Amino acid sequence: MDLTALPIAEVTDEGVKSAGKAIALGVGAGLGSIGAGIGVGFIFGKEIESVARQPEMKSDLESIRWLGFALTEAVAFYTFIFGLIAFFLS
């Protein structure tokens, strides 16, 4: 994938280019991790709360917890992958 072919910006300076790539990777991975971190914390916190209220529901909640965990955690990787694409493939 050659992102430089896209008419987004015409950058000729090599230093500016690599700085932009580094910022893309840092912001992508960093902000993505913040969002997913909050989300994963929420899921486990709520699960602990509900098990404390109704301990007999523990086994039922287990599979839902992993489902929610994986769905949320993937969000961090979406941004991470796009950051990597910007960093290495452009």
Added chain:
Amino acid sequence: MRTKTKVFIVLGAYLATAVAMLVIFPSSGKNEEFKPQNEFKLEEWLPIHIGPLDLSLNKAVLYLALASGLTIFAMTWISRRMAEKPNRVQTAVELAYDLTKNNITGGNLDTATATRWFPFLGALFFFIWFSNMIGFLPLPINTEHTVSIFGLEVPAFAIYAATANISIPLVLTLVVWFSYHVEGIRAKGFFPYFASWLPPGLEEMSPFGKAAIFMIEVISHFVRLISLSVRLFANILAGHLLLLFMGGGLAVLLGIAALGALTFPLAFAFFIFEVGLVATLQAFIFSTLTAIYIGGATSAAH
């Protein structure tokens, strides 16, 4: 108090090693030759080009064949020699079979659909699981760098997984995507199936509002294609990248040997995390979401 002291001693030794390494081996400058993305580059081992099609054999093909072969072989072998008193392997496989049958398929589909779709969902789970797990075994596949053993050029050991390449998750997702639409149309009929995309409670809405909501539903069905495939691909790729960087890639890339001493223990922690949780969890998620999509397409009350 004693545990605390031990923790401090271990942490101190860990940091002291890193500082000592920094003193002994100073930074040798940024390494421009090492390209981490080449770890995922597919070298053509046996080029096969038919017109515009590229059917060359490469390491992704090898891993795909290994994963599917191992799935078929392991499952048939264990099912042939089922014993009254199960050994450990049989117990583990029975647990996994139970998970796919009762939890993934049975928990999300009604009985008739579950019976029909269990073979597909079970095979999907085991294939992705084996594919992810083989991905964490170092195999001699890195033909870019060779190691000379008694004059014999042997490819360097490296890790790669079929699911760390977007093509394989994407093909699996396309199979899932088309099959749940076909199953929905078969269960409800062509127009009633598309009408069932609209959530209930919109009977009083104007046709324009209904059309707008229908468009949102159409977009959400297409987004499933991306989310399902990229979730599996990105998890496995990010895991491999983390292992690569923590296991020494970062130190080589930046030319700071001391960083290697700091990151190497982290590589072990991430390896255990990936093998113990992520590999199984992603297989579970992929097949569970497939079951949920099929269940959503076939159930009467949407």
